[in-house]
Amino acid sequence: MTPHRFTFDGTPLTAVPGQTLAAALWAAGITSWRTTRHRRAPRGAFCFIGTCHDCLATVNGRPNQRACLLPVRPGDTVTTQEGTGHDPVR
Amino acid sequence: MTPSADLAVVGAGPAGLAAAVTAADRGLRVVLLDAGERPGGQIHRHAAGQAHPPSLHGRRHFAPRARRLAAHRRAGRVTHLPAHHVWTVVPHDGADGAWALHAVAGPDEAPATVHARTVLLATGAYERHLPFPGWTLPGVVGAGGAQALLKSGLVLPGRRVVVAGSGPLLLAVAGSLAAAGARVPAVVEAADYTAYASGLPTLLRNPGKLAEAALHGGTLLRHAARLLTRHAVTAAHGTTRVEAVTVTRLDRDWRPVPGTSRRVPCDALAVGHGLVPQLELATGLGCATRRTPDDTPALVVDADQATTVPGVWAAGETGGVGGADLALTEGEIAADAIAHALRGTPRDPRRTAALTRRRARLRAFADTMAAAHRPGPGWTGWLDDTTEVCRCEEVTAGRVREAVADLGAHDARTVKLLTRAGMGWCQGRMCGQAVARLAGEPPAPDRRPLSCPVPLGHLAAPPTTDPTDRGARA
Ligand SMILES: Cc1cc2nc3c(=O)[nH]c(=O)nc-3n(C[C@H](O)[C@H](O)[C@H](O)COP(=O)(O)OP(=O)(O)OC[C@H]3O[C@@H](n4cnc5c(N)ncnc54)[C@H](O)[C@@H]3O)c2cc1C
Ligand code: FES
Numbered sequence: 001m002t003p004h005r006f007t008f009d010g011t012p013l014t015a016v017p018g019q020t021l022a023a024a025l026w027a028a029g030i031t032s033w034r035t036t037r038h039r040r041a042p043r044g045a046f047c048f049i050g051t052c053h054d055c056l057a058t059v060n061g062r063p064n065q066r067a068c069l070l071p072v073r074p075g076d077t078v079t080t081q082e083g084t085g086h087d088p089v090r
Numbered sequence: 091m092t093p094s095a096d097l098a099v100v101g102a103g104p105a106g107l108a109a110a111v112t113a114a115d116r117g118l119r120v121v122l123l124d125a126g127e128r129p130g131g132q133i134h135r136h137a138a139g140q141a142h143p144p145s146l147h148g149r150r151h152f153a154p155r156a157r158r159l160a161a162h163r164r165a166g167r168v169t170h171l172p173a174h175h176v177w178t179v180v181p182h183d184g185a186d187g188a189w190a191l192h193a194v195a196g197p198d199e200a201p202a203t204v205h206a207r208t209v210l211l212a213t214g215a216y217e218r219h220l221p222f223p224g225w226t227l228p229g230v231v232g233a234g235g236a237q238a239l240l241k242s243g244l245v246l247p248g249r250r251v252v253v254a255g256s257g258p259l260l261l262a263v264a265g266s267l268a269a270a271g272a273r274v275p276a277v278v279e280a281a282d283y284t285a286y287a288s289g290l291p292t293l294l295r296n297p298g299k300l301a302e303a304a305l306h307g308g309t310l311l312r313h314a315a316r317l318l319t320r321h322a323v324t325a326a327h328g329t330t331r332v333e334a335v336t337v338t339r340l341d342r343d344w345r346p347v348p349g350t351s352r353r354v355p356c357d358a359l360a361v362g363h364g365l366v367p368q369l370e371l372a373t374g375l376g377c378a379t380r381r382t383p384d385d386t387p388a389l390v391v392d393a394d395q396a397t398t399v400p401g402v403w404a405a406g407e408t409g410g411v412g413g414a415d416l417a418l419t420e421g422e423i424a425a426d427a428i429a430h431a432l433r434g435t436p437r438d439p440r441r442t443a444a445l446t447r448r449r450a451r452l453r454a455f456a457d458t459m460a461a462a463h464r465p466g467p468g469w470t471g472w473l474d475d476t477t478e479v480c481r482c483e484e485v486t487a488g489r490v491r492e493a494v495a496d497l498g499a500h501d502a503r504t505v506k507l508l509t510r511a512g513m514g515w516c517q518g519r520m521c522g523q524a525v526a527r528l529a530g531e532p533p534a535p536d537r538r539p540l541s542c543p544v545p546l547g548h549l550a551a552p553p554t555t556d557p558t559d560r561g562a563r564a
Contacts, residue, residue: 016244018138023243031331032228038484042330044228046481046520048235048243049132050125051216053515054481064543068238070197071127 006076008033015072022048022055022067025078033057033067037083056081094186095121095169096432097425098206100176100371103131104414105406106212107155108421109428114162116429121204122159122168123193125175125542129156132214132234133414135241151418171195174202177541177548179209179371179402188401194544201548208401208428211372211389212421215365215407218386220255220469221487221524223477224326224335225361233263233362246272248358252335253315254278254323256463257364261306267360268313275354277310278337280344280363281463282320289458296455298415324351324472326359335359338472345468364463365411366523370538372408375399379535382410384460387535393446394427395420403428412456419449470527479528480521482514490528502526502534515543 003014008025015024022045025033032042034056045055048068055067059078063085067078097113099106102124110122122129128136134152162168174193182190187205195202217232224230229248231239233255236247250273253264264277293299310317318337324346325336339350367388369379377397378390388410395403405424406417423445429435473479475488493499493508502518502525505511511525512518517538518525526533 016138018136019243020138023138023239023245026239026243026247027245036484041226041484042228043226043481045231045239046235047217047232048238049216049232051516051519052232052481056515068235 004072004074004076006072006074006078008078009080018071020068021057021059021065021070021072021076021078024072025067033078034081035083040083056085058085094205095119096206097121097208097210097428098123098189098191098204099210099212100124100179100191101131101212101214101406102126102129102170102172103212103214103406103417104133104151105214105408105417105421105424106131106210107152107159108418109210109212109405109425110168110421111155111158111162112422112425113429114167115158116425116433116435118167118425118429118432120162120168121171121206123171123174123176123191123204125173127172129159129170129172131417132238135238137242137244151414171202171204173197175542176371177544178539179211179375192548194542194548199545199548201545207432208403210395210421210424210428211377211397211402211404211408212406212417213368213371213408214417215367215411216519217362218364218366218465218523219361219520220363220465221477221479221521222322222324222326222472223474224328224332226478226481227326227328227332228330229328229332229357230326230359230361233260233360234365235362236358236360237263237266240266240270246270246358247360248356249273250275250356251358251360252276252278252323252337252354252356253360254335254337255362255364256280256465257362258303258459258463259362259365261303261310263360263362264315265306265309268315269309274310274313274315275356276316276318276337278321278323279317279319280322280340280466280469282342283462289455289461292454292458295451299413299452299455322346322469322472323359323361327353332356332359340466341468342466343468344466345471363465364460365407366519366533367408367411369408369536370541372397372402372404373535373537374539375402377402377404380410381532382460383457384464385532386411386460387533394431395424396427410453410456411460412452416449416452416456419445419452423449465523465527467527479524480509480511480514480518482516482520483510483512485509485511485521487528490525494529499529501531502529505529 032044057067059065096118191204324338338346379387405420473487
């Protein structure tokens with residue numbers, strides 16, 4: 001099967017079809033894609049089963065998507081989520 | 091879409107899948123809903139790009155039931171609704187059933203409602219986590235989560251992975267990580283396996299389970315992983331990713347023993363302290379709960395797997411964590427009982443007796459394990475005041491202790507109101523156990539008005555919901 005292409009903060013990456021966004025990012029050596037609201041600390045995936053909500057990413061402009069559940073779709077544009085994902089761009 | 095059914099099964103793990111196909115075998119019209127895309131639950135995961143979960147258990151127990159599910163779907167006896175997260179179940183006054191199940195469906199979070207005469211809750215469990223300094227660093231992952239990442243994502247959490255926490259799952263996780271090529275420098279178990287000795291007769295009645303454990307042990311030995319019992323990871327170190335962990339000896343109450351710490355370099359830590367039943371749909375309906383030997387709340391069920399609310403049954407981890415074989419057995423018992431209750435379908439007494447014996451044996455085994463791995467009260471000794479207890483709201487142990495000591499909070503609810511611990515996205519699933527302990531009470535059963543984040547619009551729709559008092563988030 002040909003891999004799906006997507007981008008993370010502008011970097012082109014690939015995913016095995018059916019792979020979740022969290023797994024695809026992790027495979028590329030990326031282990032954090034969000035900063036927290038208060039301390040601006042880096043977070044990636046923790047529980048990998050949709051429970052903890054640590055893995056929230058902004059996908060195609062839509063914030064708060066759980067990367068550990070979301071299968072990558074060809075052409076997805078993924079960006080690091082800052083805070084709530086609704087913050088004004090600084 | 092509003093299919094109406096004799097039975098709505100929530101959860102397509104081993105328990106829900108077994109119940110759905112057995113109920114359909116008995117002639118019931120079944121709707122099977124699951125938040126995931128594919129049936130199989132937390133144990134049978136499909137690797138990205140592959141048709142079947144590869145494990146032996148998967149081939150023996152999952153594959154035949156998945157085939158029966160496909161046949162029932164084609165025959166129209168089972169409606170399978172994947173990617174449907176049920177956020178509430180409410181009584182429904184109508185000819186099309188006694189219950190209404192409200193779900194959000196698919197990536198677009200579309201609203202969906204199912205009506206059914208009876209409900210089976212087979213929503214499984216999630217991992218119990220106890221906080222420690224550094225546990226929010228990227229690269230620190232759940233032990234079961236590491237297994238999920240490997241099985242379905244085909245990715246290792248790291249190259250050098252310490253596995254830590256408590257419970258039988260740790261050995262399985264360490265075994266799979268090592269077999270997939272990771273170095274596992276240590277498996278760090280807080281309990282002491284001598285605690286198993288008190289349950290020896292139960293253990294011996296379960297040779298299959300012991301063989302399973304021996305298999306994991308053998309895999310670990312082959313890969314030269316060291317098993318440290320009565321030890322814990324008491325801190326993780328690193329700046330943007332975990333680089334090392336501190337491993338400390340514990341006393342029998344899980345209190346760290348001063349002067350026994352050492353640093354173990356690693357690039358990932360897989361950590362978990364057993365599983366906690368996922369109960370919010372059940373407690374929302376008023377189902378009674380009990381405490382299992384490791385102090386987790388689980389549903390009270392009778393010999394037929396019926397909960398204390400008429401018309402609502404439960405199977406699998408919701409009635410107490412006990413593994414996939416127990417979940418399958420309970421699913422079959424429940425389905426037979428529901429078919430009997432709705433249609434008077436006769437039950438084969440030999441089959442019922444065999445299933446009941448099997449359930450008793452596996453449940454006793456689970457209770458022995460739970461007692462051995464019950465968290466000791468001393469674990470709070472590895473928190474410092476700056477440790478984040480609530481990952482979502484970034485609330486530290488210091489603030490929780492302040493709420494308890496200075497502001498007089500004596501239960502988790504008051505701590506939550508004072509500090510916001512447990513008010514974030516995960517609704518307290520990650521910190522609930524820890525906050526309750528810090529407040530000096532045993533963890534209470536899950537109470538969440540919504541099982542998952544629900545778009546505001548859906549809340550306005552069902553007549554029984556009032557978005558204003560449900561703490562809704564858009
Ligand atoms: C992260 C994790 C990893 C595990 N890894 C292993 C392992 O490697 N080996 C092993 O032997 N055991 C493992 N276990 C334990 C094993 O999964 C269980 O013993 C077994 O799956 C129990 O079956 P069940 O049917 O009760 O629940 P589950 O298999 O957990 O199934 C529950 C199902 O319900 C669905 N669900 C939950 N709530 C809702 C809702 N509100 N709406 C719709 N659907 C819902 C879930 O999506 C899930 O598919 C793991 C458990 C977890 C949590
Ligand atoms: S990693 Fe926990 S919700 Fe995605």
